[in-house]
Amino acid sequence: MTEPVEASRHKLTVRNLSVFYAEKKALGPVTMDIPEKRVTALIGPSGCGKSTFLRSLNRMNELIPACRMEGVVHLDDQPIYGTGIDAVAVRRRIGMVFQRSNPFPKSIFENVAYGLRIGGLNARPELVERVERALQQAALWEEVKDRLNESALGLSGGQQQRLCIARALAVEPEVLLMDEPASALDPIATAHIEELISTLSDRYTVVIVTHNMQQAARVSDYTAFFYMGDLIEVDRTQVLFTKPSQSKTEDYITGRFG
Amino acid sequence: MRSLFSRELRSRLGDSALVISTGAATLLVLIILAIIVGDVVHHGAARFSWEFLSTAPSQGMTAGGVFPAIFGTVALVILMTIAVVPAGVATAIYIHEYADRESSLTRLIRVAINNLAGVPSIVFGLFGLGFFIQFVGVGIDRTLFSGHKVFGQPALIWAALTMAVLTLPVVIVATEEALRAVPRELREASLALGATRFQTVIKVVLPQATAGILTGTILAISRGAGEVAPILFTGAAYYLPQLPWQPQNQFMHLGYHVYVLATQSPDVDAGKPILYATVLVLLMVTFVLNLSAFVVRSRMRHRFAGASS
Amino acid sequence: MSNGTAKASMPPPGQVNTVLAQVEGRVPRRRSNVPAWHHVAEVMIRVLALTAIAAIVLIFAFVAKEALPLLFSDNIHHEVTLRQMWTAQTWPGYDSAEHIWQPVSNIPKYGIWPLILGTLKVSIVSMLVATPLGVASALYLSQYASRRVRELVKPAIELLAGIPSVVLGFFALMVMASWFQDTFDLDSRLNAIVAGVALSFAIIPLIFTISEEAIGAVPRSYVEASTALGAARWQTIVRVLLPAASPGIAAAVALGLGRAVGETLVVLMASGNAAITSASFTESVRTLSASVAAELAEVVFGGPHYTVLFFLGTFLFVITFGINLMGDFAIRRMKRKLGVGL
Numbered sequence: 059m060t061e062p063v064e065a066s067r068h069k070l071t072v073r074n075l076s077v078f079y080a081e082k083k084a085l086g087p088v089t090m091d092i093p094e095k096r097v098t099a100l101i102g103p104s105g106c107g108k109s110t111f112l113r114s115l116n117r118m119n120e121l122i123p124a125c126r127m128e129g130v131v132h133l134d135d136q137p138i139y140g141t142g143i144d145a146v147a148v149r150r151r152i153g154m155v156f157q158r159s160n161p162f163p164k165s166i167f168e169n170v171a172y173g174l175r176i177g178g179l180n181a182r183p184e185l186v187e188r189v190e191r192a193l194q195q196a197a198l199w200e201e202v203k204d205r206l207n208e209s210a211l212g213l214s215g216g217q218q219q220r221l222c223i224a225r226a227l228a229v230e231p232e233v234l235l236m237d238e239p240a241s242a243l244d245p246i247a248t249a250h251i252e253e254l255i256s257t258l259s260d261r262y263t264v265v266i267v268t269h270n271m272q273q274a275a276r277v278s279d280y281t282a283f284f285y286m287g288d289l290i291e292v293d294r295t296q297v298l299f300t301k302p303s304q305s306k307t308e309d310y311i312t313g314r315f316g
Numbered sequence: 317m318r319s320l321f322s323r324e325l326r327s328r329l330g331d332s333a334l335v336i337s338t339g340a341a342t343l344l345v346l347i348i349l350a351i352i353v354g355d356v357v358h359h360g361a362a363r364f365s366w367e368f369l370s371t372a373p374s375q376g377m378t379a380g381g382v383f384p385a386i387f388g389t390v391a392l393v394i395l396m397t398i399a400v401v402p403a404g405v406a407t408a409i410y411i412h413e414y415a416d417r418e419s420s421l422t423r424l425i426r427v428a429i430n431n432l433a434g435v436p437s438i439v440f441g442l443f444g445l446g447f448f449i450q451f452v453g454v455g456i457d458r459t460l461f462s463g464h465k466v467f468g469q470p471a472l473i474w475a476a477l478t479m480a481v482l483t484l485p486v487v488i489v490a491t492e493e494a495l496r497a498v499p500r501e502l503r504e505a506s507l508a509l510g511a512t513r514f515q516t517v518i519k520v521v522l523p524q525a526t527a528g529i530l531t532g533t534i535l536a537i538s539r540g541a542g543e544v545a546p547i548l549f550t551g552a553a554y555y556l557p558q559l560p561w562q563p564q565n566q567f568m569h570l571g572y573h574v575y576v577l578a579t580q581s582p583d584v585d586a587g588k589p590i591l592y593a594t595v596l597v598l599l600m601v602t603f604v605l606n607l608s609a610f611v612v613r614s615r616m617r618h619r620f621a622g623a624s625s
Numbered sequence: 626m627s628n629g630t631a632k633a634s635m636p637p638p639g640q641v642n643t644v645l646a647q648v649e650g651r652v653p654r655r656r657s658n659v660p661a662w663h664h665v666a667e668v669m670i671r672v673l674a675l676t677a678i679a680a681i682v683l684i685f686a687f688v689a690k691e692a693l694p695l696l697f698s699d700n701i702h703h704e705v706t707l708r709q710m711w712t713a714q715t716w717p718g719y720d721s722a723e724h725i726w727q728p729v730s731n732i733p734k735y736g737i738w739p740l741i742l743g744t745l746k747v748s749i750v751s752m753l754v755a756t757p758l759g760v761a762s763a764l765y766l767s768q769y770a771s772r773r774v775r776e777l778v779k780p781a782i783e784l785l786a787g788i789p790s791v792v793l794g795f796f797a798l799m800v801m802a803s804w805f806q807d808t809f810d811l812d813s814r815l816n817a818i819v820a821g822v823a824l825s826f827a828i829i830p831l832i833f834t835i836s837e838e839a840i841g842a843v844p845r846s847y848v849e850a851s852t853a854l855g856a857a858r859w860q861t862i863v864r865v866l867l868p869a870a871s872p873g874i875a876a877a878v879a880l881g882l883g884r885a886v887g888e889t890l891v892v893l894m895a896s897g898n899a900a901i902t903s904a905s906f907t908e909s910v911r912t913l914s915a916s917v918a919a920e921l922a923e924v925v926f927g928g929p930h931y932t933v934l935f936f937l938g939t940f941l942f943v944i945t946f947g948i949n950l951m952g953d954f955a956i957r958r959m960k961r962k963l964g965v966g967l
Binding site: 327328330331333334335337338339341342344345346348349352355356402403406407409410411414415424425428429430431432434435436437438439440441442443445446447450451481484485488512514515538541542543544545548549571572574575578579591595598599602603605606607610 | 758762859887889921922
C-alpha cells in the first residue's frame, strides 16, 4: 500500500478496495487515486488483479456471480457503490473498452449510436452529429464515413477496436477504462490505438490495463504496479520506470519475472 | 452531469415489465401442462388398475381393459425399433465418421433428413398405403401368395415400417449428437495405433455414443406409442378378437384406441371412464419414456461438457 | 555364415525391385488382418446411409403417383378435374359459383379452398399463441431463472413436447371445447380457435427449445459491451440479445409453422370438420390434413375421391417442403444482415 500520488485533481478515489471471488480474496486492499484527464496505466504479471481492479471501477464485477466487494470508490465526490446507487447510471459516466473488440452485429452507425439510443436520444440529426463526433475522436471517421450502414463485423480487428472506443465515447463518459485494448491487435493497429489514447487524455480520464510495459511507458502519465492481488507502487510513469521505490517493482520492470 | 442516484423511471419499469411478462409466460406454459395432466389423472385414476392393463375390452368398450392395445403398441414399437435403429445409426455414422463434410452426398442426406422431419404425419400414412401396402405388399402377394390378399392390406409390419421412416430423423439426430460429443483425440489415438476407420468406430466411438443412441431410440419409441395418423390406414384397428402375433395381422394401438373412443363411441358418457383411463396409460408411457430420454441426454451432456469434437 | 531365411539375402546390385517385392510379400498386408465382415459392414453403412434420401424420394413418388390420375385419367375427369378444385363452381341448387368441399354426396364437390382456409385459420391461431409463449419462456429461462428453476422447467416442457397429439385432441374435445363455449358463448363447440389453441400446446415446446438454444448461443461479449455502455437489463435483452438471436428464433417459428400446417390428429378431433368458408374463427373448420384422415377410410380404391385425397397429401408435402425452404432462405438472409458467418 502506498501513499496516493499528487496530481491536479483526482477523478476517482479508491479506499481499501478488496474483491473476493467465492470468498477467496482476489484483490486488495487497494488504496489509490486516479488523476483527472491523465492516462493511468495498470501493469503487473498475469493474474495480479489489475483487470479485476479495473472492472471494480465501473461495477462490471457484479456480472460475475459469487463476487463480493469491500471498500469504497468515489467518482468526484460521489460513491459509486452503495444501496440506492444504480450501477447502470455509474456505467454511463464510466465507460469501458474490452480486450477483444466486441461490436454488435449491427451497422457501424448503429453500433456507435447504441449508447445514445438507450439513453433516450432517437432524433436522427442529433444522432448523426454525435456519431460523427465520436468516430472522429476515435480516429475512425475517415475510414468509415462512406459505409456507416455496413455491418460492423466487416471491419478489420484494429478498426473494430476503434469502433468500440467510438461507441464508448459517444455517450460522453467522464472516465474511459481500457482493458488491454491492443493486446489482440497487430503492431500497426496497436500504434494507432496508442496514438489515440494520447489524444483522448485531453478530454477524458483514461485508465488502461496493459501487460506490455513498454506500452505503459509510451502512453501513460501515471503507472500503478500490481502483484499477486496487491497494489505495490503507483507513481508518475517516468519515476516508476527509472527510480522505482519498491524492489518488486524494480524486479518486474527489469524483467526478473514476467 | 447526471446524478448517480437517478435513472429514468422508464428504464426501471422496463426491467420489471420484462421479468414479469416473461415469467408469466413460463408460468402459463407450466399451468397448461398441469391442467392437462391433472385432468387426465383425475378422471382416469378411477378405472386405472392392474386389471385394466391386463384384460381385454368388453361390453362395447365400456368395460374391461386395454391389454390388446398395449400388446399391439409394444409389437409395433419393437418392429419399428428393429428397423429404424440400424438405419438411423448407420446414417449418422456415415455422415459423421466417413463422409467428407462438404460432399454433395452428405449435404443431400442432411437436406433429406430435415425435410423428412417436416413431413406431415398424415402424408406418412398415405406413403404407407401407397408404397408399402399397394406396392410392396401387393407385390409380395403376387409373387408368394399367387394373388391372395396377405400382405397387400393394412398390417403390423407396414405400420411398423412407416413409423420407422417417420422416426428416422429422430434417431439420426440423437446419434449424431452423441458422435459429435466423442472427443476427436480418441479417434486419432485409435487410428494412430493402426486401426481402420471401421474398427475405430466400432471399438472406440460407438461405445461412447450409446447414451445418445439410447436417447434417440427412446424418443422414437415415444413417437411410436403416440402417433396415430401414420397408422390410421396402415394397420391399426379398433377391435380385434385376437392378438397380432404375425406381421401381417392388424393390431390395436393405445393412441388409435383413444382416437376412436373419443370420436366414434356410440355412448360417450358410458365410455368416458375407459377413455380417460386409456389416455392415462398412454400419457404415463410417453412421460416415462420422455423423462428417461431427458435424463440420459443430460447425463451424457454433462459427462462430455468441455470435450472438443 | 548361414542365413535362416532364404529370402532375405544380400541383393545383387540392380535388383532392388525384386527385393522390394520380396519384402512386400513378407510383411502381412493390412487387409488380411481384418475380418471380411468388416468390409461387408462398411458397405452396409454406406447403403443404409441412403435411407433418408430414398425415403423422401419414395414418399413423394408414391404419394404423387396415386394422385396422378387427377391430371391424366379421363375416368377421374368425369367427376373432377384439377381446375375444378381450384375455381368456384356453380352447383345445381346454388345461385352463384361457390367453393365447396363435399365429396360424399350425390353430386361430389371438390373445392379445395375451404380446406386451405381451414388450415390457414388453425395455423394462424396456433402460431399466434405459441410464438409469444415459446419465445418469452425461453427468454425467462435463459436470462432470469435460477439454475434450480431451469432444471425443473426444462424437463417439464419436454414432457409437454412428449404429449401425443391424440391426447391434445382428446383434451381439446373433452375439456377445452366446453370451456370455450361456456366462457365466450359460442355457437360451435368445435372450431378454429379451440383447435388452434390445442395445437399451440404441441408447438410451444418446439419454439421454446430452439429459441432457447439460439439465445444461449449469443456471444457473451455482446451482453458485456451493452452493459458496460450503461444499458438497463431489459435494453440489453431487447436491443442486443434478441436481434442477435433472431435467425435462430426465425428457424423455430418456421419449424413451428410447418408443424402447424401438417398436424392432423388435433384438428381432426377438435376443429369440427365442417368445410365452411367464412372469415370467422369461431366456426367449425376443416383442414387439408384432417380431410385426408377422415375420408380415406371410406373411399373406393383408385376412384376420384381416393385420387383427390392423395392429391391433398402431395399438396401438403409440397407446402411443408416450401415452408422449410423459405425458412432456410429467411434465416440465411438474417444471418447475412447481422454480418455473422453463415
